Amino acid sequence: MIDFDRHLGIHPQAAMLRSQRAEVLAANLANADTPNYQARDLDFRAALENALGTGDGFDLARTSDRHLALGDGVGGAELMFRTPTQASLDQNTVDVQAERARFADNALRYQATMRFLDSKFSGLVKAFRGD
């Protein structure tokens, strides 16, 4: 009996977090000219550990819809503000070049995750066919 979840490993969660990180970085780049905008990012390692349930992160139980969540984060990992390398006059902390590099890096790693998932699926198909 094949356990699909175990066969795919961490890659589905990784893909989800990569796409959410792409969103956060795209938001930083979109707000590159917005005064007082604070660039944000997430600690991918901590977020993945949280998503897999292997980290030491915790969440508060919400027994009512009116309870406040612990904070806005991705997969249980909190979104953190970036420390600016250069101060800007309008208090914006987006470094466009650095954010673009991170976005490209993140996109590439997403593609790698997709490649892994692809080979997992083709392995499954091979097992089903049995030839």
Add this chain to the structure above:
Amino acid sequence: MSLFNVMNVAGSALAAQSIRLNTTASNMANANSASSSIESTYRARHPVFMTAFDEAAEFGGELEEAAGVGVEVGGIIESQAPLRRDYQPGHPLADEAGYVFMPNVNVVEEMANMISASRSYQTNVEIMEASKQMLTRTLALGQQ
């Protein structure tokens, strides 16, 4: 799905930057529009960018809303810099003393603004392109 929201976020930036380019074009076009009174003189316009926070995100809502925030133009303000007052007695719009009022457009500043806006526009187009590739790759999952 977050990758679709990347499109929305980048799209909001494209809209905002094109408004900025629009105001720059308007300012440059009217840089020398003379006028006979202070009230009727063109003043440089600039958009005010604001982060488009969702209401849900502000109250500790779900992450999907909180993570990707676009940009919106909160309004367009007119520059409060003093107008130029040129002595041109031969000008048809000159007042009794022979002065015309010229807009307070700083052409050098506008050029810098234009370049900044078009670079930001390009960046966001590339972000859209990259997220499109990521989405296409996801759709092609397991098809080989």
